[in-house]
Amino acid sequence: MEFILDWDGTVTERDTLLLALQHFVDPAVLDPIEAELDAGLAAGTITHREVMEREFSLLTVPMPDVVAFLVEKVRVRPGFAAFAERFDPLILSSSFHETIEPILAREGVTARVRANRVDPRHDGWRIRWIADSDCATCGEPCKRASLPAGALTYVGDGYSDRCAALAADRVFARDGLARYLDAEQRRYEPFTDFSQLTAALASREV
Numbered sequence: 001m002e003f004i005l006d007w008d009g010t011v012t013e014r015d016t017l018l019l020a021l022q023h024f025v026d027p028a029v030l031d032p033i034e035a036e037l038d039a040g041l042a043a044g045t046i047t048h049r050e051v052m053e054r055e056f057s058l059l060t061v062p063m064p065d066v067v068a069f070l071v072e073k074v075r076v077r078p079g080f081a082a083f084a085e086r087f088d089p090l091i092l093s094s095s096f097h098e099t100i101e102p103i104l105a106r107e108g109v110t111a112r113v114r115a116n117r118v119d120p121r122h123d124g125w126r127i128r129w130i131a132d133s134d135c136a137t138c139g140e141p142c143k144r145a146s147l148p149a150g151a152l153t154y155v156g157d158g159y160s161d162r163c164a165a166l167a168a169d170r171v172f173a174r175d176g177l178a179r180y181l182d183a184e185q186r187r188y189e190p191f192t193d194f195s196q197l198t199a200a201l202a203s204r205e206v
């Protein structure tokens, strides 16, 4: 059984990309755009890809500034390092290698990462997408295309996890992903942190 972990809001306690946007973009600019994008995503009039592209076009600071801020601020959920050591999970994220890997290094964790990359241009960051073709199931370039073959346990919290979670054999979910799976009447188990997850896995093994 292979473990697939979302990064933002799943491994990390808060969404790292949102933290960066809220720190480096003027709220007078960011807040109305975020409200518009959230409404569009909920109504299905805008794709998750378009949301991310619009958000990151607002970011104009150099990558080292953002990495330094994130390495100082971001917290990972309890038990992550021990979980990674024991289960060798794949981190599958729609955020960026450039912002994920320095936090893994801080935690002393070596883990496989499949994520997007970003060109941090001073006139607005440009995302370099890992998946550039639309998914046959959800119609967006989503995480499902990056899932490995075989039996999967998926751990996630948000919008970008929906399609991939539906393809997994077992799902641990929190927050928006849990509400989505409730609405879809799909089975999942609650996820709070990696100590709880490890205990839940152990209780099923006996």
Ligand SMILES: [Mg+2]
Binding pocket: 006, 007, 008, 009, 010, 156, 157, 158
């Ligand atoms: Mg997430």
Ligand SMILES: [Zn+2]
Binding pocket: 135, 136, 137, 138, 139, 140, 142, 143, 144, 163, 164
């Ligand atoms: Zn999909």
